[in-house]
Amino acid sequence: MNDKKGIKGFRTKYLMMIAIAVVILFVVALSVKVVFSGISKKDSPEIITKSTLEKIINISDLSTFEAVYNGIAKVMNEKKPDKVDYYVSYEAKVRAGFDVERVELDVDNDKKVISVTIPEIKITGIDVDIASLDYIFMNDKANESTVSEQAYKKCIEDVENESSSENAIYTLAGQNAKDVITALINPFIEQLDDDYELTVKIEGADNNEKNN
């Protein structure tokens, strides 16, 4: 009788130990999971790191913006520099952009602020379509066979001078650059942690914008 009681008691104790061990195991497993999920949630900033974002904004294709510059060049008489020989209209494309390699990016995970500084916008290329030249001659003698060669050079000079001094080209290219950077970063961080704030500015420009 005592033996049976002893065996039953031993089995109960054994089962209880197993049950407690199972519970402890699950509690430990749960704790580990909670801790890790806490870290990974808290660490959504870990995805929002400088290197990740640098990879995201590495978009050389999207760093150039095209402006249409269909203009008129005035060509003066070589012997009488105050007299106009002819006006020539041309169609040109002006490319403005920034160097992707020089984009500066900072991530402040404590303040949850991402700052991007785009380098100065520069004119990167000019194409004048020689087939587009059209003339108004003020001096009929200027209408010679060599006129297109001279006119083409004058058109290139004109578009170079005009576009480099045209603030609107830089301003619009700068705004487009900001929009591209914002489009690349904002929707992405919005889904990971919408507390983050993105600030994009152009090097040398005073105005900066908060984009989130």
Added chain:
Amino acid sequence: MKKIINVLLIMAVCTMCVACGKDEMQQKEIEPGASQMKTICELATMDCYYHNVAKYNKEDASGALWWKKDREFWIEYAGVVTIGIDATQVNINVEENIVTITIPAAEILGCKVDASTLTKDSFIVAKDSADVEAEHETEAFQEAQAKMIQAASEDTALLANAQQRAQELLEKYVKNVGECVGKEYQVKWIYLEDNSEMNDENGIE
């Protein structure tokens, strides 16, 4: 005692269920979203500097018989043309690792002539032209805006550039989200204009 053991085991099973359930919920949170796509399309809209020459040429504009004269002059002006994708027509469907994006063609969304660029120097009048008076300049100025829209609409390279820009930004977003959740998304484009569908595995075509 058995009751205590049963309770402990039930607790363990419940703990396990709760732990597994939470994980699935978290994974569903990040996938390419329609609202983000629309935001990207809005930001992909390009404001293009547009410097243009409007040419005015009217034959026999003044005089009579042998004294007839044409009226010919050019106007140089500048403005801004806004080109982009209509974000309201963009749609997204995510099925496993295939992201189907429905996208319309890029179009001219706006056009504005900068009146300050129209000065006396903007008008170039041909040597033997009939007189150009204020009314002709006003007429030409009104035509300038319409011509600018027309010129931009016919500039296929500019439109293609805007289309490509929007698609590249959208694709980059999808790929970034994929990398974040360990998925390799494949982007499939449906173009609203001609209803053609094409697979895009390596980028924009």
